[in-house]
Amino acid sequence: MGKGFFLVVLDGWAGRAAAGGWARVCLRNLALAVGLIAAAAASADAPPGEAPLPDLSGMTPEEQGLTIFRAKDSRESGYGDLQVELEMILRDRRGTESRRELSISQVEMERDGDRLLVVFDTPKPIRGTALLSHSHLQGPDDQWLYLPSMSRVKKIASRNRSGPFLGSEFAYEDLALDDVEKFSYRLMGSERCGEADCLRIERVPHDEFSGYSRQEVLLHEPTLRVERIDYFDRHGRPLKVLTSDGYRLYEDRYWKAHRMFMENLQTGKTTELLWKDYRFATGLDAERDFSTNALMRAR
């Protein structure tokens, strides 16, 4: 394993992005403040993890889409640090399965993008391989890969978001779901999904290296969590469908899916992500636990 293996990786997985810079931070903080005030005002009647949408009247569908995604982003910020275990199940058209288990730690930075540490637990031949990512509000992310067989730390390039993540049907860019400023949006309409209302929003990636021409995102309206995403390839053909479920509320505030299912419509391959054992505020330290030294120690 080496260069190019993990390019963009989860950059902005929890919403910190390279694009936008300070203007974006200000916007985010504003959105956060507005969100908090709204949450406080609404807390008397809104159940935990839900909040009324900002007033969308008088906006174009494009502005509505952006406003909704900003609100979603601000609801997902402020978690401090978290740890979670991820199991990936890759299946090909014949149903042959391959599994991977990863341990993920993540910390929010005050004035910068998130830091992320991913350690591979299985399959055993790649156990101990680890990836560290420092995402930045401006400029490309810093990423390092640790190769235990040589005790070697390699700094790697963080471009090429369209490549497959660990041989799965998820591309790196798919895991940067709430990276607000990297798309333009359009609210397409509202529809029933299960017992609640959902919002259908089209988004078009700004990144010229994206593997998609556009996506259609279905958001559960009371919580703004993602129910489904339809991905269209660069020629506009349906490419993949993501469905997320098993949502659980953490810390009274964060909705986390416990299962994601990605199906490639063109190849028939699927990847299932099972998220387990979310732990918030475990006392991780941004320097001690997310340095290149920590990368070498990770296991």
Added chain:
Amino acid sequence: MTRAGSAAAALLALALSAAAPAETVEGEQLVFGSFRSEENARRWAAELEHGLGREIRSERVYRDDGVWYRVRTAPLGAEERRAVEAVAAERGLSFWVVRGRFDEPDTLTSSARAPAAAAAPAAAVVTTGSARTAEPGPVAAAAPPESREDDAAARSETYLDVGLQTRSYAERGLDGQDRFQPSVSLRLEYHRAWDDGRQSLTVTPFVRIDQDDRERTHADLRELFWTRVGDGWELHVGARQLFWGVTEFNHLIDIVNQTDLVENIDGEDKLGQPMVQLSLLRSWGTVDLIAMSGFRERTFPGPDGRLRTPVEVDTDRARYESGAGRGRVDGVIRWSHYLGPLSVGVYHFSGTGRDPQFALDLSGGEAVLIPEYHVIDQTGLDAQLLVGDWAWKLEALRRSGHGDRYHAFTAGFERTLVGVLGSRTDLGLVVEYMYDQRDEAAFDTLFEHDLALGGRWRLNDAADTTALAGVIWDVETDEYVVTLEANRRLGPSWLAVLEARVFAGTEPLTGAAALAELLDGDSKSGFLQQDDFIQLELTRYF
């Protein structure tokens, strides 16, 4: 969504609704302790679950004195409760009882369900009046003894991998050595962490048993060290492995660990080096201060081995320039940092050099080479600049102490093309140039004015298939080496590695000429010309 997808989703929803029948439960919980550390609570819960044969949960509770993690049963009916109490009492477990109406947040909730009712916050449990009054005073009284926290904080892991390796050579060796060389290797790894992960012990013994080469049958403690992590510093004491460098075809500046040459001639297998290492992590970079003793001698193949010099290296008679011999204390200080796309490391090493020079000895009646280790001073630099798809790399050193002071470098780039021709495959192109000022007099390297060209394939498939192929060409003598290394996982626990090397561009050394030519810098790879090989290794990971 396709039909298969929606069917899967429907099945899942069904399974979930069966698993999570009720949101609010009337009953009592048995609490087996509260912990400050979530990790400890989870471990205790897992242990209890095993011991009691019943689901035990760890749950976060907010009290006036902060956050605690409570280890408890699910809400139980009166009869169930008595049953669990009986088992717990039998095992001498202390517990207390919390009564009330509980919202159960711990079961998976399908998104199709009404979200508010499905997953109410855990904190609601404690704010229930009856629950609070039922808690018997200070939490510490109810928590299991202190020692439990210590036990639970320690974490041990043991891993073993066993490799079966076969090397097949195109021809017999210079002295008629066998064409087929099988061997078995074992690597054990034990790791124990405690003190909330601040301290750890790592032990990694390695052994290889080779059918033909008695020198390649060898054992080594790859690692045996203790680590203490502080705020802004780390201390490691014991035998470790440290790799420094950025280039692919040559590892010029890597100096801390001795090369385990019998393992592989690519210089990527290293012997454990005893050391005390202090790392200081500062905003302006990382400083490593390392003191080493217990010098490790390079390993060399024996008479029945391959990939060796025509005259045997007598490792038992190694000589040292330093009067302290292997006991000399060597030191190195290194600063490393990164700034945006640029990463830099600079070190200075003072001590016994890892590369021996050879003295021809005829005193025993038979010619042997005796390794001589000299004291050197070496300053090394490694730098890498990432620009788009390009990674520019430089390793350089300046060495003095034995003979004239000289410098050497390896410089080049790797360009990565992602998704070539619309496939999932990534292709990397590697170009590196290696230079050594000593030219043909450089006794410790084959690369003095060599150009390396390589290609790296990454299939991005479920089996993690990768391959690196390359050719290293001496632009002045026209000697060249072709290399191939490919990896593929076979299922979850097996790894297959294929390696091949072809040596060409010069005449093979034979007979009496061998000795004279050995000292001829123009055909340094002469003694390898008959050693083209393919190596297949299957490793099982336990």
